[in-house]
Each structure stands twice: as C-alpha cells, then as structure tokens.
Amino acid sequence: MPSRCALFCVGGAVRDVLLGEATSDRDYLVVGASPQAMTSAGFRPVGKDFPVFLHPQTHAEFALARTERKSGVGYHGFTFHAGPEVTLEEDLSRRDLTINAMAVDEQGVLHDPTGGLNDLRAHALRHVSPAFREDPVRLLRLARFLARWPDFDIHPQTRDLCNEMVHLGEADALVAERVWQELVRGLSGRQPSRMLNFLDSVGAWEAVTGEPPSPSTLERVGIAIDRGRALNLSAEVLAGLLFAKAQSGALEHVLPRPAQDWRALIEGGCVERVGRLCEPQAKKRAGWPEELLELAHSADLFRRSERLSSLLTLSAALLDTDASAREALGQDLTELLAFGVGEVAKGAARAKAPVAEAVSEARLAFIRSRIG
Known part of the structure; x- marks a missing residue:
C-alpha cells in the first residue's frame, strides 16, 4: 500500500459479518492516497467512473475514498471526486443505507458515523x-x-x-x-x-x-x-x-x-398439464397416455430432461399438487424419457414413413404397456 494512507474494509462485508452471515466479498477503501500513488505502488487501475484498483498479488479491489454530486438524471447522473483529502466519514456519508455505511480499520475497530449498528440490531x-x-x-x-x-x-x-x-x-x-x-x-x-x-x-x-x-x-x-x-x-x-x-x-x-x-x-400451460396428471384417478382416464406424451412434448422434455424436477416443483408452488402424485408422475416421465426410439426412427426412415408419427406411436404403445 502507498505510505501515509489508511485501509478499511467497508460496506456489505462489514454488515454481513455483524449479522453473522457468510460473506466472500470484501470491499476495501483507501483513505489518503492519490491515483498516482496507487499505480506507483503496483496497483492496476480498473475503474471507469471512479478510481478502483486491483491489488498486484491478490487482485482484490481497492477503491479510493470519494465524494459524489448529483449532476444529471438517473443512476449515471453523478460527478465523483476522489483524492487524498477525502475522509472516511465523507465517503461513508454518500452511501445508501446506514447498515452499509460502516467500516473496519486494520486494527479491527468499527467506524460507524451514521448509526448503522443500531439499525442493524433494530432490523431497520x-x-x-x-x-x-x-x-x-x-x-x-x-x-x-x-x-x-x-x-x-x-x-x-x-x-x-x-x-x-x-x-x-x-x-x-x-x-x-x-x-x-x-x-x-x-x-x-x-x-x-x-x-x-x-x-x-x-x-x-x-x-x-x-x-x-x-x-x-x-x-x-x-x-x-x-x-x-x-x-x-x-x-x-x-x-x-x-x-x-x-x-x-x-x-x-x-x-x-x-x-x-x-x-x-x-x-403454454405446462404447469396445468402437470396438475391434471396429478389428479386422483388420472391414470384411469382414457386419454391419459396421450396427456402424458403431450406434457413431455410441450415441455420439450425429450431434449431438456433436466427441466422435469423444476416443472414438478413449480406445480407444487402454483397448484399445490399432491406430493405422492408428483413423485409418481416424475417416475412415469423418467421411464418415458429413457425409452429408446432410435431404431423406430431408423425403421420409419427406411420405409419412407413419417418418422415423428412412428416415434409417437411407439411411445404411446410403451406408455400403455409399461407405464399405464
């Protein structure tokens, strides 16, 4: 670090530690340094709108203390000033919430000029x-x-x-x-x-x-x-x-x-299809095999089988479908997705018959004989 400067861990990392939550992000603030001093110490500038630097070894981000002034509309409408004269309190005063405006120095001392710790305890x-x-x-x-x-x-x-x-x-x-x-x-x-x-x-x-x-x-x-x-x-x-x-x-x-x-x-109604297939006695309906195949097609499960679990869970969130019915439907669909139709498709192609129709007929026959 440049000489005659102070280093602080600030913002969300401090908040999360005080909340007892795990945190992997660390935001570091440098007070008392200029951009030139940072680059001379080997830090690499990466900030576009204000001075942010990467540590030469750890690649952690270090930002210079700064102030900001509203100069336009929206979240881009700000003018920033960073320099060695900007204090920690000035930097923290521009932050959004008090719980995000706390800092810890290199000695482990908490700096809390806006009362963030009290608000954290009050859940405010x-x-x-x-x-x-x-x-x-x-x-x-x-x-x-x-x-x-x-x-x-x-x-x-x-x-x-x-x-x-x-x-x-x-x-x-x-x-x-x-x-x-x-x-x-x-x-x-x-x-x-x-x-x-x-x-x-x-x-x-x-x-x-x-x-x-x-x-x-x-x-x-x-x-x-x-x-x-x-x-x-x-x-x-x-x-x-x-x-x-x-x-x-x-x-x-x-x-x-x-x-x-x-x-x-x-x-497209995929969740509603799941709901109908989870109804009591759904398998006794005459059109149940076609309904099962239609669900698999409409959700593109033959190509995107990883969707099945989330689709079933989504039906629970939206329709409160029965857990045992969802599990049974999941097993039925898993069996259907595992059923191989490669030879059926090749045979239809050799016979110059409609491949999609032959595959659907084979899948329906499988459902009726093995699942239904």
Whole structure:
C-alpha cells in the first residue's frame, strides 16, 4: 500500500459479518492516497467512473475514498471526486443505507458515523442522507434487501424518500439490464414477494418493469413465488413465473434464455398439464397416455430432461399438487424419457414413413404397456 494512507474494509462485508452471515466479498477503501500513488505502488487501475484498483498479488479491489454530486438524471447522473483529502466519514456519508455505511480499520475497530449498528440490531433499513433519493438503483437495492431479510423493515422517512423518488421520475431512468440484475438477486432472497409488494406500494412497479400495476395479480404471483423459493426453485424459473403473460415486454430482451424458456412453458400451460396428471384417478382416464406424451412434448422434455424436477416443483408452488402424485408422475416421465426410439426412427426412415408419427406411436404403445 502507498505510505501515509489508511485501509478499511467497508460496506456489505462489514454488515454481513455483524449479522453473522457468510460473506466472500470484501470491499476495501483507501483513505489518503492519490491515483498516482496507487499505480506507483503496483496497483492496476480498473475503474471507469471512479478510481478502483486491483491489488498486484491478490487482485482484490481497492477503491479510493470519494465524494459524489448529483449532476444529471438517473443512476449515471453523478460527478465523483476522489483524492487524498477525502475522509472516511465523507465517503461513508454518500452511501445508501446506514447498515452499509460502516467500516473496519486494520486494527479491527468499527467506524460507524451514521448509526448503522443500531439499525442493524433494530432490523431497520434507513437512509444515510436525503441524497438517497438521487439514485434510483437504491430503490431496487432496498427492495431486494426486503426479500433477503424478511424480518427487516424500511424506516418511515426512507419510505417517504422512495415515494418522492418515484414522483420526481428518477425511477423512469432505470435501464432494463440493471433492473434485471437487482430483480434476480431479490428473487433469490428468502421472501421475494416483499420486493414485489414494496415496489408496487411506492408506485415504482410500472416504472421498473414496464408492466401496469395489478395488486391482486402481484399478490397471487408473490405467494406462488415465495412458495417456489421455499422449494428451492431457481431465480430463472421464478422470473419466468413473475413475467408470464407480461404485456409490455420491457424486460424481455434482458431476461436470460432460461427465464424466457420458463415463461413460455408457463404461458403454454405446462404447469396445468402437470396438475391434471396429478389428479386422483388420472391414470384411469382414457386419454391419459396421450396427456402424458403431450406434457413431455410441450415441455420439450425429450431434449431438456433436466427441466422435469423444476416443472414438478413449480406445480407444487402454483397448484399445490399432491406430493405422492408428483413423485409418481416424475417416475412415469423418467421411464418415458429413457425409452429408446432410435431404431423406430431408423425403421420409419427406411420405409419412407413419417418418422415423428412412428416415434409417437411407439411411445404411446410403451406408455400403455409399461407405464399405464
């Protein structure tokens, strides 16, 4: 490190340690150094908007203490200043929440100028300063913190700032890519519905997602998403559920392919097909073999067999399907997917007969004789 500078561990890493949570990320802050001093000490600059450097051996990130000033609209509308004269307190004062504005020095001493430790103990999400309303990404971060920690609540004055932020149009400046980055982290939280309900309550849902608000729909989907998260469904599956039947398509081009695939499966009725096949006495229906084959085709399970487990779990979250019925259906589908049709396809091709039809007939015969 450059001489005559102070090093601190800051932000989320300090918060998580105090919460007793495991953390792998470490954010380091350097006070009293210039960019030139950092490069002279062997650090490699990587920051685009403000000075961030990689350690020459560990490649850990070290940021210079900085201040910021609002100079435009949205989360890019800031001017930053970093220099050896910027103090630790000045750097911490620009952060979003008090629980993220704590630092630990090299002697292990906690620096907490905004009362973050008390808020952590009170399970309160409170802003550091009125400048909180200047960065709309903070709205999303706050929402996903609610999903991550179900026992935390937003300070009333912080909620007022969120309402003001939406009213001033700051949330309209969010871009879809950044929205998805925060939403997917919220969907990985312990109670994702809290994220959805908060964004709706402050009037930000449409600004954030492009979708018109529908409290009843959000409540219904939120319950299903919470159940799916408790059943360990991935964020991509939950995103497919969240944006199934979405109208605007504002986020569609940034949703990863798995999320888009799950959205299509849900909109295509695959979950309802699972529900029907899990009904009591479903196997006694005359068309049960065709229903089973149709589910396998509509969910593309013959090519994407890894979807089967999540599809069955999704039916539990959405339809509360019976566990033993899901297990039995899973076994039936596993047997069907393992049934080889290569020779059938080759024979049909040699006979110049429709291959797809021959394969379907062979699979139906297998279902009737071995499964049904």
